[in-house]
Amino acid sequence: MTTATDSEGGTLAVEIWRGKDAGQFETYTVPQRANQTVLDVVTWIQRHAEPALAYRFACRVGVCGSCAMTVNGKPRWTCRTHVSKVAGEGALRIEPLRNLPRLKDLAVDMTPFFEKWQRAQGRFTPTRTRNDPLTTVSPQSAGRKAADAGIECINCAVCYSACDVVGWDDGYLGPAALNRAWTLVNDERDGDRAGVLKAASSGGGCHSCHTHGSCVEHCPVGINPTAGIAGLKRWSIVELLGGKLP
Numbered sequence: 001m002t003t004a005t006d007s008e009g010g011t012l013a014v015e016i017w018r019g020k021d022a023g024q025f026e027t028y029t030v031p032q033r034a035n036q037t038v039l040d041v042v043t044w045i046q047r048h049a050e051p052a053l054a055y056r057f058a059c060r061v062g063v064c065g066s067c068a069m070t071v072n073g074k075p076r077w078t079c080r081t082h083v084s085k086v087a088g089e090g091a092l093r094i095e096p097l098r099n100l101p102r103l104k105d106l107a108v109d110m111t112p113f114f115e116k117w118q119r120a121q122g123r124f125t126p127t128r129t130r131n132d133p134l135t136t137v138s139p140q141s142a143g144r145k146a147a148d149a150g151i152e153c154i155n156c157a158v159c160y161s162a163c164d165v166v167g168w169d170d171g172y173l174g175p176a177a178l179n180r181a182w183t184l185v186n187d188e189r190d191g192d193r194a195g196v197l198k199a200a201s202s203g204g205g206c207h208s209c210h211t212h213g214s215c216v217e218h219c220p221v222g223i224n225p226t227a228g229i230a231g232l233k234r235w236s237i238v239e240l241l242g243g244k245l246p
């Protein structure tokens with residue numbers, strides 16, 4: 001156990017996962033500060049007690065999506081999670097995100113997460129060049145409203161880590177990739193919306209979702225992937241029955 005020596009107030013008992021799949025929790029005592037975030041705690045440990053501790057962050061302000069970890073059993077963006085909200089009796093247990101391969105300590109390999117975005121065809125297909133006039137999309141249109149509701153995803157994989165179906169089915173695309181697909185099938189500027197719908201509703205796609213809403217509960221920016229996935233289910237069935245799904 002490593003003990004803090006510069007504490008002016010109370011202390012936190014912080015368990016941190018060290019290692020890869022094989023490893024153990026190490027306990028550190030960290031000074032408690034006002035408005036301290038979980039990422040502040042991890043950074044304190046790395047700077048003062050465990051220089052080799054591996055973890056990931058970039059922006060520190062909830063934009064880049066890189067700092068997600070499992071905190072006291074729940075996936076969270078650690079730079080915007082205040083210790084006072086989650087530490088209970090002054091204890092924290094911090095682990096890597098679930099459902100992703102572990103690299104070292106708190107860092108996971110995000111490759112499967114982003115490969116599933118590719119499988120869901122989560123990329124915009126342009127129909128115009130930079131020389132063409134801009135397309136105007138009415139803010140009042142149903143498609144624009146649906147796309148707007150899901151567009152602020154920061155790719156943090158918190159929902160992916162919270163999803164039980166991802167946990168038991170490696171092939172499931174997961175809430176974030178399907179949310180991205182939903183924004184694209186609603187984007188009238190996209191040149192291959194039928195292709196996106198097909199990719200998002202094929203094997204491992206939207207029809208594998210069990211609609212239990214854990215992704216909604218945990219998404220730190222308030223996105224509702226379950227609603228988008230339900231939309232993909234409805235839309236793909238209508239297109240299938242109409243013989244329009246390629």
Ligand code: SF4
Pocket residue numbers: 162163164165166174175208209210211212213214215216225226229
């Ligand atoms: S609603 Fe669907 S995508 Fe969201 S956590 Fe549940 S199974 Fe996963």
Ligand code: SF4
Pocket residue numbers: 152153154155156157158159160175176179218219220221222223225
């Ligand atoms: S939908 Fe929410 S929880 Fe999932 S990756 Fe995007 S921002 Fe993170």
Ligand code: FES
Pocket residue numbers: 057058059060061062063064065066067068077078079080
């Ligand atoms: S460090 Fe960028 S979202 Fe937390």
